[in-house]
Amino acid sequence: MTVAIETALPAAADRFERPESADRFTYELMAAAIELIEDQAADHPSLETLAARMGLSPAHFQKLFTRWVGVSPKRYLQWLTLDHARALLRERHTVLDATYATGLSSPGRLHDLFVRWEAMTPGEYARGAEGLTLRWGLFDSPFGEALAFGGDRGLTGLAFTAEVGRGTAFADMASRWPRATLVEDAGALAPWLDAAFQRKGTAPLQVIGAPFQLKVWEALLAVPTGHVTTYSDLARAIGNPGAVRAVGTAVGKNPLSWLIPCHRALRKGGALGGYHWGLGVKRAMLAWETAALETGRDAA
Template sequence: MEQMEIRKAPLDADTVAVDSDTAWAAVIARDKAADGRFVTGVLTTGIYCRPSCAARHPKRENVRFFASGAEAAASGLRACLRCRPDDVSREAAALRKALRLIETAETPPSLEALADAAGYSPFHFHRLFKRATGVTPAAYARGRRARTMTEALADGASITEAMYDAGYSGPGRFYAEAKDRLGMTPSAWRDGGRGETIRWAKAETSLGIMMVAATAKGICSLTFDQEEADLRARFPHATIEEGGDAMAGLVERTVAAVEAPARPHDLPLDVRGTAFQEAVWRELSRIPPGESLSYAALAARAGKPGAARAAGTACGSNKVAILIPCHRAQRGDGSPGGYAWGLERKASLLEKERSA
């Protein structure tokens, strides 16, 4: 087929500042999380599509990436009738309205109220929201309340002040959710773990001396090159003690997970973060062992296209190295990026996975 003439768009370069390799990978994977971040222009057919379009993939040399459907249209392309890429803008606007409502409401809005504000039926909106953010509207709202709660407690607010600042109408739901989110009571968290017990143990691994710490709920820390003093600094009023024989089974299973990172594990974890952090951690666990994903692509999959730096920060906030595999994240140019426990360990983990 003869290639059509494209106005304004140079044929020797992409027209938007987006990592081309990452964008093309999203197209090949038909990654729905990348929809709305850019559109794919196909020069031989004269159309532009969502990254997730189900049509047969074009040749890479015939593709150009545009920041929006408007840019693609200005270059002479027309919207694909199969995937309707311009509908993404309507969906993005609807999501912005819903997120703004969640962030500003004194109490979490109902699904019906959010759907009405977004202009969709509750069923359609629920699917749209989860596809875009990786969590349900209710889970997102709980994450937002938890973030407000922890910030208030960290600033020295009383339990009652933190409860109402976060939008809880009464203590019942507040204490139930707080214990789940924090791994301890709100007063214990505010007071640096007062009244809680965190047990730790060390073990030799091929990556060096591993230190694992756990609450009664599960593993809250897996580190290398750290000491008991580091745990005490985070929870100065908690009871920090060696786990001894009581932790032997958990330590043995954790060492096995470290030595065979490609193998799924069922270790109990006690980790909590913001809705976005938890979405990033879920996506990290979905990356096939031995493979890597850029921070930009990770952010898109977690529901925040363009938030590569925030995705990197979420990886850095991961307190259970290897069990949540942040070693599978890298920079957009293919370089390894950072790793709290050293790039040599990061490379070793990926090599272990590739050779499994």
């Protein structure tokens, strides 16, 4: 199906359906458990309370959650708190070199996943991606449902619908390329999403943004998995230390969440700051990466 986004956004958003998966029941159960833990984090719910809400025995819930997420419910809960963010800033704060050269024409490396980085030309960006055909689809991810967009050269957009909803996420992403043509084709994007979330293959990025935004986004690629940075350090990294507010805006406009790791940017005092797809998603990403780093498993 091909749609002109100026006229068919509501219809496309209304048609969204969840993709099928081989282990749908377990996925839905663990997604609900993670959401419950995030919602109740301030109350520090016990294992027994969480298990009862999931309709499982404490032992079975602990075993299933640990196998699926990689850490125990208690440990995951600890990583969702503000204290966790502050500890990351204190212990794993990557101070980016103020003389960091972005080199947008060169390949970028995304944490432990190799990614080909190719930016849209300024002319293409100014024309609102006119003449480009972008494919889109819905996928499961460790952070809930993901909405992906991609062109012939790679992924152009990745959003998360858990907190903002499918229709809002779709309209938000599509508005970034107001003159592109959208085609629903999840199959064409599936290999790239496997690379993004399951470390199977390579995820090329066709990055679409203004030159200043591109500099900020590539600086984010230099922050390792399980580490964080600050908006002021990002500003210094791109050679513009006075542009902290503009850097924050560029971080928020990142079209490829998770792949370009804007979730690793924190405020100077350790607060999470904002996150375009919801703070619950950002907390989950930081917790997931901490689990990956501390347990030695792949972050993806």
